[in-house]
Amino acid sequence: MSNSARNVRRGLPIVVSAASGTGKTSLCRALLKTLSNVSSSISYTTREPRGEEVHGREYYFVDDATFDRMIGAREFVEWAEVFGRRYGTAFHTVEEQLDAGTDVLLDIDVQGGAQIRDRVAGAVLIFLLPPSMDELRRRLTNRAEDSPCDIERRLAEAKEEILASAPYDYLLINDDFDEALSTLRSVIRAERLRRSRPSDLVQRLLSS
Numbered sequence: 001m002s003n004s005a006r007n008v009r010r011g012l013p014i015v016v017s018a019a020s021g022t023g024k025t026s027l028c029r030a031l032l033k034t035l036s037n038v039s040s041s042i043s044y045t046t047r048e049p050r051g052e053e054v055h056g057r058e059y060y061f062v063d064d065a066t067f068d069r070m071i072g073a074r075e076f077v078e079w080a081e082v083f084g085r086r087y088g089t090a091f092h093t094v095e096e097q098l099d100a101g102t103d104v105l106l107d108i109d110v111q112g113g114a115q116i117r118d119r120v121a122g123a124v125l126i127f128l129l130p131p132s133m134d135e136l137r138r139r140l141t142n143r144a145e146d147s148p149c150d151i152e153r154r155l156a157e158a159k160e161e162i163l164a165s166a167p168y169d170y171l172l173i174n175d176d177f178d179e180a181l182s183t184l185r186s187v188i189r190a191e192r193l194r195r196s197r198p199s200d201l202v203q204r205l206l207s208s
């Protein structure tokens with residue numbers, strides 16, 4: 001899409017959710033690298049940074065008091081408690097990018113997805129599924145981050161998340177990574193072309 005055409009439309013809010021172990025993070029990273037005009041929304045969280053994570057890149061890491069203040073000041077378009085920690089998306093992060101015509105990828109949980117659907121016009125909600133629950137168990141075991149007890153807990157939570165995916169627009173199975181990435185890109189490309197999205201493309205074309 002040319003810059004002139006891109007600037008006339010508001011960006012597309014894209015929510016991607018999945019149960020942990022489904023490969024959401026890798027898929028979202030690959031999407032950001034291979035699709036133009038889409039950027040990620042950086043969330044606020046009260047959890048500690050892990051490994052190489054950097055404040056302002058993966059997350060804004062804040063303390064509970066700061067998070068409470070932001071809730072009080074209505075700075076979040078959505079927020080939720082996930083695995084005992086709080087995560088939230090700030091209005092300004094999303095709105096500034098959407099207003100600039102950039103599509104915004106929100107890698108958030110199903111509670112957040114439901115809030116975005118209700119509060120952000122035109123949001124597209126995509127839920128990633130594992131090919132099977134056996135495969136999900138295998139992936140969680142192979143990444144060796146959790147104890148057997150934690151893996152059972154994550155599987156139980158995965159079932160809850162999958163059941164909560166009912167309001168999502170698209171279900172995408174992440175079996176083969178490249179195929180899932182290609183399907184994800186196709187969904188976004190098609191959504192960009194929806195006639196219902198505010199755009200003055202037709203007027204511009206006819207008056208050119």
Ligand code: 5GP
Binds near residue numbers: 018047078108
């Ligand atoms: P992690 O701590 O592993 O980075 O993320 C844990 C979960 O929190 C993931 O499912 C992730 O998508 C979700 N998450 C990350 N940021 C947000 C956010 O801003 N809001 C909500 N609702 N969930 C988030």
